Amino acid sequence: xxxxxxxxxxxxxxxxxxxxxxxxxxxxxxxxxxxxxxxxxxxxxxxxxxxxxxxxxxxxxxxxxxxxxxxxxxxxxxxxxxxxxxxxxxxxxxxxxxxxxxxxxxxxxxxxxxxxxxxxxxxxxxxxxxxxxxxxxxxxxxxxxxxxxxxxxxxxxxxxxxxxxxxxxxxxxxxxxxxxxxxxxxxxxxxxxxxxxxxxxxxxxxxxxxxxxxxxxxxxxxxxxxxxxxxxxxxxxxxxxxxxxxxxxxxxxxxxxxxxxxxxxxxxxxxxxxxxxxxxxxxxxxxxxxxxxxxxxxxxxxxxxxxxxxxxxxxxxxxxxxxxxxxxxxxxxxxxxx
Amino acid sequence: xxxxxxxxxxxxxxxxxxxxxxxxxxxxxxxxxxxxxxxxxxxxxxxxxxxxxxxxxxxxxxxxxxxxxxxxxxxxxxxxxxxxxxxxxxxxxxxxxxxxxxxxxxxxxxxxxxxxxxxxxxxxxxxxxxxxxxxxxxxxxxxxxxxxxxxxxxxxxxxxxxxxxxxxxxxxxxxxxxxxxxxxxxxxxxxxxxxxxxxxxxxxxxxxxxxxxxxxxxxxxxxxxxxxxxxxxxxxxxxxxxxxxxxxxxxxxxxxxxxxxxxxxxxxxxxxxxxxxxxxxxxxxxxxxxxxxxxxxxxxxxxxxx
Numbered sequence: 001x002x003x004x005x006x007x008x009x010x011x012x013x014x015x016x017x018x019x020x021x022x023x024x025x026x027x028x029x030x031x032x033x034x035x036x037x038x039x040x041x042x043x044x045x046x047x048x049x050x051x052x053x054x055x056x057x058x059x060x061x062x063x064x065x066x067x068x069x070x071x072x073x074x075x076x077x078x079x080x081x082x083x084x085x086x087x088x089x090x091x092x093x094x095x096x097x098x099x100x101x102x103x104x105x106x107x108x109x110x111x112x113x114x115x116x117x118x119x120x121x122x123x124x125x126x127x128x129x130x131x132x133x134x135x136x137x138x139x140x141x142x143x144x145x146x147x148x149x150x151x152x153x154x155x156x157x158x159x160x161x162x163x164x165x166x167x168x169x170x171x172x173x174x175x176x177x178x179x180x181x182x183x184x185x186x187x188x189x190x191x192x193x194x195x196x197x198x199x200x201x202x203x204x205x206x207x208x209x210x211x212x213x214x215x216x217x218x219x220x221x222x223x224x225x226x227x228x229x230x231x232x233x234x235x236x237x238x239x240x241x242x243x244x245x246x247x248x249x250x251x252x253x254x255x256x257x258x259x260x261x262x263x264x265x266x267x268x269x270x271x272x273x274x275x276x277x278x279x280x281x282x283x284x285x286x287x288x289x290x291x292x293x294x295x296x297x298x299x300x301x302x303x304x305x306x307x308x309x310x311x312x313x314x315x316x317x318x319x320x321x322x323x324x325x326x327x328x329x330x331x332x333x334x335x336x337x338x
Numbered sequence: 339x340x341x342x343x344x345x346x347x348x349x350x351x352x353x354x355x356x357x358x359x360x361x362x363x364x365x366x367x368x369x370x371x372x373x374x375x376x377x378x379x380x381x382x383x384x385x386x387x388x389x390x391x392x393x394x395x396x397x398x399x400x401x402x403x404x405x406x407x408x409x410x411x412x413x414x415x416x417x418x419x420x421x422x423x424x425x426x427x428x429x430x431x432x433x434x435x436x437x438x439x440x441x442x443x444x445x446x447x448x449x450x451x452x453x454x455x456x457x458x459x460x461x462x463x464x465x466x467x468x469x470x471x472x473x474x475x476x477x478x479x480x481x482x483x484x485x486x487x488x489x490x491x492x493x494x495x496x497x498x499x500x501x502x503x504x505x506x507x508x509x510x511x512x513x514x515x516x517x518x519x520x521x522x523x524x525x526x527x528x529x530x531x532x533x534x535x536x537x538x539x540x541x542x543x544x545x546x547x548x549x550x551x552x553x554x555x556x557x558x559x560x561x562x563x564x565x566x567x568x569x570x571x572x573x574x575x576x577x578x579x580x581x582x583x584x585x586x587x588x589x590x591x592x593x594x595x596x597x598x599x600x601x602x603x604x605x606x607x608x609x610x611x612x613x614x615x616x617x618x619x620x621x622x623x624x625x626x627x628x629x630x631x632x633x634x635x636x637x638x639x640x641x642x643x644x
Contacts, residue, residue, distance in 0.1 A: 037457065042516035043509070051516055058523050065534045078541040159512070162505045233553055234560075241561035245568055274641045277575045279568075284636035287576075294565065295417075297424030 016220070019105055022070055026109040030063055034116045041126035041158040045151045048158075052127025056117050060110030067106025073098060076226060094222070097215035111193050118186030121179035122158070128178060129157040137177060138169025240303065246279075248299045252290050253280025353559050357409055357443050364405055364447035371397070372454050379464035379494035383487055386494070390465025394455050398448030405444035412440050414559055432558070435551035449529065456522030459515035460494070467493040470510055477506025579638040587634075588625050589615035 042051055068074055077098045080090070117123045130151050134140045145153070145168070153165035157174045165171075204212060281287050380389055406412050415436040418428070455461045468490045472478035478486050492498045493510050501507045540548065592615065616622055 038459070040459070040512060040515045040519060042512055044513070047513075047516060051520070054520065054523065058527055062523075062527055062530050065530045069530065069533045069537055074537050075541060078538050079545060082541050082545065159508075162508060234556065237553065237557040237560050238564070241557065241564045244561065245565055249568075274575075274579070277572070278579075278638065278641060279572055280642075281572065281576075282637065282639045282642060287572075287636075291569075296422045298421060298426040300425040 016101070019071055019073070019102075023067070023105040023108050026063065026067060026070070027112045030059075030109040030112045031116060033059070034113060034120075039122045039126075041122070043156045043159040043162065045130060045148075045155045048129060048155050049127050052123045052125075056114065056123045056127070060113045063109040063113060064106050067109060068102060071102050071106070073102055073223065076223060077102070080222060091215075091218065093211060093215045094218045097212070098219045101219075115186055115190050115193075118182050118189060121182040124182035124185070125175060125178040126158045128181075129174065130154045132157070132169065132174045132177065134169050137173050139167060240301075243303050244299055244301070247304060248294070249279040249281070249290070251299070252286075252293065256280070256286060353411065353556070354439075357411060357439075360408055361405070361443040361446050364401065364408070365450045368397075368401055368447045368451045369454055372451060372458070377460050377464075379460070381492045381495040381498065383468055383491045386468060386491055387465045390461045390463075394452065394461045394465070398451045401447040401451060402444050405447055406440065409440055409443065411436060411559065414562055415440060417562075418558055429551070429554060431547055431551045432554045435548070436555045439555075453522050453526050456518050456525065459518040462518035462521075463511055463514045464494045466514055467491060467510060470514065474513075475506045475509050477504060478510075576636075576638060579641055580634055580636065583638065583640065584629070584634045585614045585616070585625075588621075588628065592616070592621055592624075 037055075039055065042048060077095060080098075081095055083090075132138075132154060134150065134154070150168065153163075153168055154174075156163045156165070157171060157178075160171060163171050281290055375393075377393065380386060415433060418436070419433050421428075468487055470490065472481070472486045472490065478489060481489060489500065490510070492501050493507050495501060496507075616625055
């Protein structure tokens with residue numbers, strides 16, 4: 001399992017690798033969906049074309065959009081595009097890089113679907129069975145059928161069990177013909193896509209490599225910065241919550257002391273730890289009051305100054321202590337001109 | 339099993355990931371449920387529509403409710419909505435954000451069920467086989483109106499005596515299936531386009547408010563978890579002290595009733611201290627009986643007042 005763990009960590013190490021993983025999964029899902037999908041040609045003259053082309057084109061479009069929807073970088077890109085300029089300039093080449101890399105990854109699942117559909121042949125057979133050249137492959141003058149009748153008969157080619165035009169054109173001949181064209185189209189499509197991918201990959205270093213490296217770096221930077229910001233906010237929320245709850249219990253304990261008629265004797269030092277762990281709540285009634293108070297009267301989102309930890313710079317709200325160390329400000333700026 | 343543990347840890351790392359994980363699992367469960375379910379159309383004129391539409395719409399409602407109650411965030415949101423204001427103001431934007439994220443995730447499994455149903459086609463064939471126009475299909479155009487309804491209702495049942503090897507049945511079935519699949523793909527397309535637009539356009543409106551709402555909704559969740567952890571730790575310590583006190587009281591009681599007990603050795607350590615002065619069967623039985631009949635009060639004030 002060590003190898004699996006390494007692969008998992010590698011994929012998670014940056015967003016691009018993670019997206020490559022998702023992209024691979026979607027390609028597999030696309031292949032699986034195609035094999036699970038029960039293709040059902042209607043075998044009626046006008047419906048065939050709509051159904052066949054629909055199955056060829058609509059699912060790839062859906063998969064393409066899904067590739068964008070599942071990609072977390074979409075919101076990052078939109079945010080970077082729409083943010084006010086503030087003190088940091090915006091670099092359109094970074095945005096273009098992000099968009100291109102997302103679009104390239106989103107293209108893979110649709111390409112897999114279209115290739116599988118064409119190589120399988122059912123869609124093209126269904127869509128174009130009424131356009132089979134009967135004159136060359138069959139017996140066009142047979143039985144003097146009208147155009148409409150011929151079309152109706154030809155529309156049933158994909159449905160072998162109800163096909164009744166064997167004298168017009170043999171079913172196997174038509175299916176083989178259409179399948180051959182479909183597979184030829186499929187292989188040409190695969191060849192075209194791989195050639196395009198190859199060209200894009202190999203020609204890029206010949207042009208604007210420096211600009212490309214810069215855009216890639218800054219797009220990774222934006223991604224990492226956003227993740228770190230989210231992590232720091234989560235850590236801050238955790239510390240804030242801990243201190244808030246601690247102060248809530250302390251506040252309860254102080255209230256109790258104030259309402260008791262006789263204050264308890266000062267607890268000796270050796271029971272300090274026990275008292276601390278008990279948070280000042282030592283009987284059932286007090287605990288019930290604490291729980292009720294937690295629901296009915298949550299403490300304000302405002303920490304008291306003595307509780308603010310001084311080790312990190314997140315001072316939250318409240319007064320700053322008198323001697324804060326001068327915070328080190330690390331400036332990071334990226335320049336938009338190469 | 340280590341890779342399951344790693345995947346599990348990744349998903350537990352924050353509550354949004356947990357919710358996404360549950361949502362994905364429910365979607366897979368929904369597909370699995372559909373494939374395991376043995377669809378059995380009644381093939382009777384009025385029952386078909388009820389059965390077909392029932393199977394298409396009732397399980398999604400159940401899945402929706404299931405997603406809502408499996409999601410811890412819905413309880414957190416309800417609590418935040420209903421709590422009295424107290425010292426902390428309520429932020430409606432946070433509650434709205436939580437509500438919309440819960441609803442979006444809860445919709446996934448029902449939508450998956452509906453789309454799988456439509457792409458499969460059996461439900462629609464069952465529900466609408468009686469509603470097709472018999473004139474379009476050769477085998478049914480010649481039957482009498484009363485008979486044709488019965489025949490059409492039997493279309494979903496391939497093995498019925500009347501319908502076996504009936505080409506018109508296959509034609510009707512194929513026709514309805516084609517419509518069902520077209521509807522399924524169209525609904526999927528519309529939903530994906532809507533999701534895509536929502537993803538792209540959201541940062542264009544109120545991004546700052548959204549970031550704030552997301553942060554505070556996360557905070558509320560973390561705060562609730564930490565409060566529960568604190569209460570749990572407190573109750574552990576409380577219980578420990580309470581039981582110690584109980585044992586101590588028992589030991590004193592036993593000492594009072596026996597005159598010839600050896601003097602307790604001061605500074606008894608290790609296992610003798612763990613025995614806490616209860617050293618024979620009779621004493622243990624008495625202790626257990628006391629624990630059941632007369633539980634000690636929930637009061638450890640003696641800890642702070644000793």
